[in-house]
Structure formats: C-alpha cells, structure tokens
Amino acid sequence: MVATTDITTADGTVRGLRGRRVSRWRSIPFAAPPVGELRFRAPQPVQPWRGVRDATQFGFAAMQHRNGARIGPRTQQPTGEDCLTLNVTVPNEPAAGPRPVMVFIHGGGYFIGTSALGLYSGARLAVRGDVIVVSINYRLGAFGYVDFSEYSTPANAFDSNLGLRDQVAALEWVRRNIAAFGGDPGNVTIFGESAGAHAVLALFATPAAAGLFHRGISQSPPADWASSPADAKLFAQRCVTELGATATTAAERLRTASANDIRRAVDRAINRILHDQPGLFPGAPLVDGEYLPLSPIDAFASGAAHRVPLIIGTNQDEATLFTRFDDTLPTTPERIHWLLRQSGADAESRVTAAYPGYPSPKAAVRVGGDFTFWRPSLQVMESHSRYAPTYAYRFDFAPRAIQLAGFGATHALDLLPVFGATDTPIGRAMTIAGGQRGLRAVTRQFMDNWLAFARTGSPLPSWPAYTEDRRATWIIDYPPHVAYDPDKTKRLAWQGVRIPALT
Template sequence: MVASTDIQTADGVVRGRRGRRVLRWRSLPYAAPPVGDLRFRAPQPVTRWAGVRESTEFGFAAMQHRAGARVGPRSYQPTAEDALTLNVTVPTTPSSTPRPVLVFIHGGGYLTGTSALALYSGGRLAVRGDVVLVSLNYRLGAFGYVDFGEFSTPDHDFESNLGLRDQVAALAWVRTNIAAFGGDPDNVTVFGESAGAHAVLSLLATPAAKGLFHQAISQSPPADWAMTAADARAFALRCVDKLGATPDTAAKALLTASANDIRRAVDRTSNRVLRERRGLFPIAPVVDGDFLPQAPIDAIAEGNAHRVPLIIGTNRDEGTLFAKFADSLPTTPDRLRAAVGDDAESRIAATYPGYPAAKAAVRAGGDFVFWRPSVTVMAGHSRYAPTYAYRYDFTPRAAQLAGLGSTHASDLIPVFGFGESPAGRAITAPGGRRGLRAVTDQFQDNWLAFARTGAPLPSWPAYTEDSRTTMIIDSPARLEHDPDKAKRLAWQGVRVPTLTT
C-alpha cells in the first residue's frame, strides 16, 4: 500500500517525498487558515484545491516567541497564524493490511513548539513498528488558549479552547484521510508529551473527540491544568489591558492588532501571573461548560471521560530542566509554599529527604506539577478503562554530570529512537549508549504493542488502586507497587491555585 508519493485526500492531491526508508508528507492543511474573519474562531474546513499540492517542506509554526520555534542550533521555523497543518510519515515497505496510526501532539507549555522539530520526525518509530505516524501543529498561547469570549460581538464570536478544537479537527482529518496513506482509521493512538500529554487528557474529556482515537498515551502531563470560566475571564481582561484596549474596544483591537502585538501582550500577562500565583499556569484549556464541560482531571475521576486504554507516566527528575533553564515551576521552598500553603508544604517536605536543600526542593516542585496530578489520573481512569503507569528513571552519564538526571522531556529521545542520531550519541557519551538502547527498546516495544493491540507487552500489568503497579523504565526495567507511597499520601488533596480567589 502507498507506493506513490501522490495521494488523493478529501481536499485534493498532495505530493510527498520518498526517502530511503520512509515516505513523508509535510504541512498538510487540516483546517482553513485562521486569519482575518477566522481569527479566534473554531477551525473551519479546508478549501479544496485543483492540481497537485507540493507537500515536501515545512510551512509555518504556530504564532509564538521566535525562540520557541528553534529547529536547529542557529535556525528557526518562521511563525504565522496560518499553521494548522500536520505531517504524515509512512514506511516505504508495502503492507497488505492497514497500519496502526500514531498521532503525536508536541509540548511547550501551550506557548511554544512545532511539529517540525527533528526529534519528532518519527521515521525510526514508523519503520520499527510498521505504523503510520502523524504529527500536528495547533494554535498556541494568545491564539489557542485564551478565552476572549467576553468580548464577542454580533458580528464576531470569539470562541474558546481553540487549540483543543484544532486537535479535534486534526483527528477528524485523520479519520477521513489516513486510509489513503495506508493507515487504519479504526486504530488510532494519540500520544503527547508535557503540554501535549495534557492535550491527550483534555481530548479524553472532550465530547467532540469521541470515536476519533482508540488508545491514548500521556507522557509527563501537568494533569490538573485547567482554567475556570471566572479565571479565564479575569486573565483575558488583563491581556486586553496589556494590549492597550478596554472592554469596549477589545473586539476591534483583537481583530486588527498584529499577531505579534497580541502575542506579546498575552505572553507578558502570562509571565506576570506565573510570578503572582506560583503553580497556576494560565495558558490552558478553559472549562467552558460546552466544548470542555469539566476539567480533564475531574472528568476522568468521575468516569465522564472516553473510556479508552491509557498509558500515563512521568520522569523521576521532572523539575531539574526548569530549575536550570526556566523560571516557571515552584522549585524553591518559598515558591512551593506559595503554591500549596504552609500546612501542605510542611507535610510534603517531611517526605523529601534533605528538604529544603535545592535538590529535594527541585524534585518536590517537579512532582507538584507533573507526578502528583498524574497519580490522580492513574487511579481515576483505572476505575473505568485499562490503565498502565510508568516512571522513567534512566539517566545517561552526560545527564548525571549536568545535574539533570531523568529530566523533563528526556523520555522523548528513546520514544522516537533519537539516540541513534548524532545528537543522541553525543548526549550518551561517555557511556550510556547501551543503556539508552535498552530503554529505547522498552519504550518502543511497549508503545507499539499498545498502538497495535490496546495493551503494552504482557510483562507490564495494568494499574489498579489496590496494586498501583508501575513500570520503572530503566536499564534494567523493573516493576514497583505504589512507588513513593509516603509522597503520594502527602500530596493528596493538593490542587493548583486559582487567579480570582
């Protein structure tokens, strides 16, 4: 199947590129450009084209700060509002049956990122698993995750949850078109990391996504991110004020200001909120009572999410990356106290040996954002659907020397088989290459088995609230029952702060 690089989609013919082991199609539009009258509107259908659309190069990344779209040491992908595209990678070897489909959603805090990053290219994973790999862009920051609905007019409706709506539209495109690329529309696994992992959980809680995917993998999700309607309204008002508009002039400003002016106003407002409310991330899906009826973590706990098999896990040292290179997590005692309160901080600190020393505080801050709410999702989803939990512990020597450990996003290297690239070999020298190959096999064999059958390898039992069995992905791998139980109990009941209370 799929011998040609010219593929007939529902919108027209697209032409990809043949490589040695894979066929690739890049920047295929799954929705109309959200510009002009479509700015801040739900994704609309693509206008069909005549002839052949060349799809061999990446187009634009979503609007963001230039640094977020870095794709090389000195190269950046151009950004624009016209970025609702996806990429398809297929093995060159023929297949007599439709292939399982994996759809990847990139991370970046809902503020940055692009599917054009070489790490996400997916050729090694597609070939090893004989699968079709799809990666997508979606609206970020101001254009995807701020609810300006307060400023709607009779002439223009400012809609909510646009980034999440984009992801649903991309999955709908997959359902309609992926068979033409040799994929099985009845066997789709959606997976993502960080904000992309949170997007996976949000899709579980989104009624419009029902039936568009059949398995889900969530790698390091900040699982209880969600803005209440009141918080979203307060944040949008502050963004409009930073843009230099009033509530009466907001609609005109939002429709006529340059994309970069709007982006800068929202980014600055977000940075201010991050400093004021440690632990609250205001660029997130909004519980609007309509497209997203409940916060994802609550919908999952109450059985109102899509009951599909789920793999979910975090990395042991999530916080170290942020402590060294970003200032957004509560990775100091003062910031953690501001996020959780004095009583909770005292209770939590007792379970982190060495606290308040920096190493223990950084681990606690990373656990607050990623591990703490993920455990809640593991327990909640396991009541209604097969759930498999993991923790990634592997640390190559270079990461140890850098003080990063098994930090946030380091799991993407084995998942995509990036250890065999020049960059991957560099970070595992000296030593660690054999271990990385072992954890690459663990990740990919389990991810691919899950995508094919809805369950990982038989050596990985399902998670239940009684056993809390967790796969520790390391060299060698092992199973643990209720790892870090004391910490889990200390974190119980802690939620992220709000903006309006």
Template sequence: MVATTDIPTAEGIVRGSRGRRVSRWRSIPFAAAPVGELRFRAPQPVTPWSGVRDATEFGFAAMQHRSGARIGPRRQQPTGEDCLTLNVTAPNGPSATPRPVMVFIHGGGYFIGTSALGLYSGARLAVLGDVIVVSMNYRLGAFGYVDFGEFSTPEQQFDSNLGLRDQVAALEWVQRNIAAFGGDPDNVTIFGESAGAHAVLALFATPAAAGLFHRGISQSPPADWGPSRADAQLFARRCVENLGATKETAAKALITASPNDIRRAVDKAVATVMRDQPGIFPVSPVVDEDFLPRSAVAAFTEGTAHRVPLIIGTNRDEGTLFVRFDDTLPTTPDRIRSVLRHADGDAESRVVAAYPGFPAKKVTVRMGGDFTFWRPAVAVTEAHSRHAPTYAYRFDYAPRSLHLAGFGATHALDLIPVFGTSPTFARALTAAGGYRGLLSVTRQFQQNWLAFARTGEPLPSWPAYTEDQRATMIIDSPPRVVHDPEKPKRLAWQGIHSPSLV
C-alpha cells in the same frame, strides 16, 4: 532529484517526498487558515483545491516567539497564523492490513513548539512498528489558549479552546483521510509529551473527540492545568489591557492588531501570573462548560473521560530542566509554600515531612517537579484505572553526562528513546557512559509504545495499574515493576490541587 508520491485526500491531491524507507507529507492543511475574521474562531473546513498540492516542505509554525520554533542549532521555522497543518510519515511498501496510526501532539507549555522538529517525524517508529505517524500543529498561546469570549460582539464572535478544537479537527482529518496513506482510522493512538501530554488528557475529556481515537499515551502531563471560566475571564481582561484596549474596543483590537502585538500582550500577562502566583499556568484549555465541560482531572475522577486504554507516566527528575532554563515551576522554598498555602491546613507540614532535607535546593526542585507533573498524573491514573485499562510508568534512566550536569532523568528526556535518535547523537549524549543503557530504554519505550498502538496493551511484562496494587513500570536499565513507588509522597500530596487565579 527527490522522488515524490501523490496521495488523493478528501480535500485534494497532496504530493510528498519518497525516501529509502519512508515517505513524508508535510504541512497538509486540516483546517482553513485562521486569519482575518477567522482569528479566534473555531477551525473551519479547508477549501478543496484542484491539481496537486506540494507537501514536500514545511510551512509556518504557530505564532510564538521565534526562539520557540527552533528546529536546529541555527535554524528556526517561520511563524504565522496560517499554521493549521499536519505531517504524515508512512513506511514504504505494501501492507497486508491497514497500519495502526500514531498521532503525536508536541509540547512546549501551550505557547511554543512545532511539529516540524526532526525528532517528531517518527520515521524510526514508522519503520520499526510498521505504523503511520502523524504530527500536528495547533494554535498556541494568545491565539489558541486565551478565552476572549467575553469580548464578543454581534458582529464578531470569539470562541474558546481554539488549540483544543484544532486538535479535534486534526483527528477528524485523520478519520477522513488516513486510509489513503495506508492507515487504519479504527486504530488511532494519540500520544504527547508535557503540554502535548496534557492535550491527550484534555481530548479524553472532550465530548467532540469521542470515537476519533482509540487509546492514548500521556508522557509527563501537568494534568490539572486548566483555568476555570472565572480565571480565564480575569486573565483575558489582563491581556486586553496589555494590548491597550478597553472592553468597548477589545473586539476591534483583537482582530486588527498585529499578531506579534497580541502575542506580546499575552506573554506579558503570562509572565506576571507565573512570577506572582506560583503553580498557576493560565494558558491552557479552559473549562468553558461547552467544548470542555469539565477539566481533565475532573472528567477522569467522575468517570466521564473516554473509556479507552491509557499509558501515563512521568520522569523521575522533571524539575531540573526548568531550574536551569525556565524557572516557571514552584521549585524554591517560598514558591513551594505558596502553592501549599492554598491547600488544607496541614498540607505544608505533611508534604515537607515526606521530603527529608527540605529546604535544600535539590529537594525543592524534586518537590516542584512532583507537584506539577507526578501528583496530578497519579490522580488521573487512579481514576482511569477504575474504568479502562491503565498502565503507569516512571522513567528513571539518564546517561552519566546528565547526572554529572545535575539533570538526571529530566523533563522531555523521554522523547529521545521514544522516537529514537541517530547513532552519532546517541554516542555524543553518552560520551561519559551509558550507551548500552540508552539502547535498552529505547527498546523498552518503542516496543511498549508500538505494542500498545497495535493492540491496546504494552508488552506482557507490564501489568495494568490497579488501586490495590499500583503496579508501575520503572523504565531503566534494567527495567523493573514496582508497586506503589514513593507511597509516603503519594499520600502527602493527596487532596492538594493547583491554586486558582481568582
């Protein structure tokens, strides 16, 4: 029989499972189910319940193609609109003081992913750092990041930035309830990878998130994603057309159509944009002049982002994963030239000169990864360092097997050392060599992430980033600090932005 543990929250008692070292509570609702007339509306409060609510099993992942909710080699989590839940992992045993809280936001391009992935439970982080780890679901794709506001009627309103609003609602739940789990609501670190890393930066730029977190970690953020209101309206119209609706019938269709029909209509529109207009990703937080008044990069540049400590960085070989599995980045000569065409007159010659060997495939893959992740991350790092403690990193390590396979330190590889993995998986990943290196970078990530979550600073060996020194921690085996790494490339990308849909 599985041991259980009950915790009273503001909404009702939740029952989790108690293991040898940690206790877990799964799929606790932090907002009402966004179904029926609440579809495409801002998250609403949960109706309190009586008795004890079981929180030992996962519920639904957010609506998405079922392959995106894979949680094991042959296991996929059911998907559904009733997905606004979060999970809590806490060390067993008492603590003399409330524990720091680390809230993880999963990636997946804002259209796939789930907090139920075993890696995200954070059990190893919780035990090693004596912290509480929270992971959340939020609405994805069609249901979280398409602004259908133009099609609102007096009877049916449609809100913008639903996935971002969900994340704020989850952080509000943390403020209300985490103390009951032993956590400190005054010491909350948000961290995320890829789209989750972008979400961290978007929350820095969201006025409603003020005071809900106290520091952030952004791992491989595509930082300048974010359509303008005009771009968002054009994209929403394409989605409605794909749904077979007109402006007059859109409101009814968006409420009555099946969730999978809506998902397919939006997925078709996404595929068209990404095929025909490289460098644009239309399904992401919208600059709506209301909930998100400025894009993440603009907020950091203007100094209006929340002025709390930030760790931000990228992986050396971001682009290689996408070329192999999901070629959505500008990683070919033609797609690179397409994104540079939108910049100033000498952008193409400037960038190409900074990447000797162009147009060789290996070079263009690096350029695509740098354009999407490193280029805008540098802009955020520079800007935030003027206002709050900022720490930059680059993850260079990869076991020999990934080098042989052509991946290197690819996108999302950092999730393994951040969360830690089983010895069996670590041995398999490093069967061709590199086991000690993996242990080393795991220690580096975890010790720095946990020190930052506890104090707002990583380990003393990691200096803060300033524009005159540009100190960057190279996470490798062994680690090292480099000042202004890849300076010629950094200078070449200056002033280049993601193109517009309009």
C-alpha cells in the same frame, strides 16, 4: 533527483517526499487558515484545491516567540497564524493491511513548539513498528488558549478552546483521510509529552473527540491544568489590558492588531502570572460546560472520560530542566511555601516532611516537579483504572553525561528513546561519558511498548496494568523492573493539594 509521491485526500492531491525507508508529507492543511475574519474562531473546513499541492516543505509554526519554533541549533521555523497543518510519515515497505496510526501532539506549555521538529517525524518509530506517524500543529498562546469570547460583538465573534478544537479537527482529518496513506482510521493512538500529554488527557475529556482515537499515551502531563470560567475571564482581561485596549475597544483591537502585538501582550500577561503565582498556568483549556464540560481531572474521576486504554507516566527528575532554562515551576522554598499554603495549614509541613533533606535545593526541585507532573498524574491513574485499562510508568534512566550535568531523568528526556534517537548526534552526545548500552536498551523498552500498545491496546506482557489495590508501575531503567506503589509516603502526602485559582 528527489523522489516524490502523490496521495489524493478528500481535499485534494498532496505531493510528498519519498526517502529510502519512509515517505513524508509536510504541512498538509487540516482546517482553513484561521486568519482575517477567522482569527479567534473555531477551525473551519479546508477549501478543496485542484491540481497537486506541494507537501515537501514545512509551512508556518503557530504564532509564538521565534525561539520556541527552533528546529535546529541555528534554524527557526517561520511563525504565522496560517498554521493549522499536519505531517504524515509512512513506511515504504508494503503492508499486509491497514497500518495502526500514531498521532503525536507536541508540548511547549501551550505557548511554544512545532510539529516540524525532526524528532517528531517519527521515522524510526514508523519503520520499527510498521505504523503511520502523524504530527500536528495547533494554535498556541494568545491564539489558542485565551478565551476572548466575552469581548465578542455582532461584527467580531470569538470562540473559546481554540487549541483544543484544532486538535479535534486534526483527528477528524485523520479519520477522513488516513486510509489513503494506508492507515487504519479504526486504530488511532494519540500520544504527547508535557503540554501535548495534557492535550491527550483533555481529548479524553472532550465529547467531540469521541471515536476519533482508540487509545492514548500521556508522557509527563501537568494533568490538572484547566481554566475555570472565572480564571479565564480574569486572564483575558489582563491580556486585553496588556494589549492597550479596554472592554469597549477590545473586539476591534483583537481583530486588527498585528499577530505579533497580540502575542507579545499575552506573553507579558502569562509571565507576570507565572512570577506572582508559582504553580499556576493560566493558558490551559477552558472548562466551559459545553465543548469541555469538565476539567480532565474531574472527567477521569467521574468516569466521563472516554473509556479507552491509557498509558501515563512521569520522569523521575522532571523539574531539573526548568531550573536551568525556564524558571517557571515552584522549585524554591519560597515558591513552595506560597503554593502549599493555598491547600491548607498543614499541607506544607505534610508534603515537605516526605522529602528528605528539604529545604535543600535538590529536594525543593523534586517537590516542584512532583507537584506539577507526578501528583496530578497519580489522580488520573487511580481514576481511569476504574473504567478502562491503565498502564503507569516512571522513567528513571539517564546516561552518565546527563547525570554529571545535574539533570538526571529530566523533563522531555523521554522523547529521545520514544522516537528512537539513540544513534542521532544528540543521542551520541548524551552517551559520550558512557551509557550507550543502557540508552539503547531503554529505547527498545519505550519503542516496543509504545508500538505494542498502538497495535493492540496493551503494552508488552511484562508490564502489568495499574489498579488501585496494587499500583503496579513500570520503572523504565537499565534494567527495568515493576514497582508496586512507589513513593507511597509522598503519594499520601500530596493528597488534597491543588492548583490555586488565579487572583
């Protein structure tokens, strides 16, 4: 017989599963379903329920291509607009007091992904660190990161920054309810990878998120993603055109079209932009001057970002994953030429000279990864270190099988050690050619530093803070070490390079 456990939240009682080491609640609603009249509207409060709500099974992932919601080799989570839910994992051992809370925001470019991935439950992280792990869904792509507000009418109003607003609503739920699960609402760490890492930085720049979290961890963020009002307007126009609507018919079409029709139209618009303008991604939070007053990069530079501790870093070989599965980054000389000429006549020669062997394929891939992830992360490290404790890292380790496959320390590889997946089937497969001892050591580095940070606001003492004068960077490898201003020549070469505007 499956053991269950009930918790009463502010909205009603939820029934979860009690396992051997942890208890889990799945797909708890943190906002009303954004369907019908609430499509393209800011998240609204949950309607309280009577009785016990089942939270033993996952509901819907956010609307996306079904392959994006894959949660197993042959398993895909159903997708739907009714997706504003979160999951809670709690250690079963009694706690001496309220537990720290770690809220994970999944990646996927803001258009795919789900919190239902087994890795994201954080069970091993929760047990090792005696913390509560929360993983959240938020609206993606067409329903979360396109600003259709210019098409609003008295009968059909549309809001902007919906995905970002969803993330704030989830954190508000944590503040109201996590104490019922034994968590400390005054000790919340947000962490995420890729687009989820960018979401962490966007929340740092969002006034409505003030006080809802107390530290953040940003793993491989494309940190300078942001949509200007002009870019957002042009992108929305292209999406409406793909949907077969005009300015006068857009509101009704957006309200009545099927979710899949809207999703497919926006995916087509995104794919055309990624093909025509490598390095630009249009589906990002909108700098609207109100909900998001400044882009994350500008908020950090001006000191307007929330002044709480931050861990931020990237992987040594970020872009190799994309060349195999998702060719959207500027990783060829042709794409790099187009991109860098947008930043001035000498940008291309200056940057490429810093990469020995360029234009070889390997060097070009490194340029594309550094442009997308490392270059803007440096700006955040520099800026935030002036105002709050900041800790920088670079992840260099890759088991031999991953190296032989040509990936190295690629994008998203860090998720496995962070969540303690060394002894899972995928962890064992990665070390089939050796490297198990190294992977275990790297896993301890990640987990213990992340947990120390979540508990105290500082990683372990061996990791010094980042400052502009020393630029101390924790190199996560086997063995680990601290480097000071690693890849200085490349860092200087990237100065002044920016993402171009949408055309």
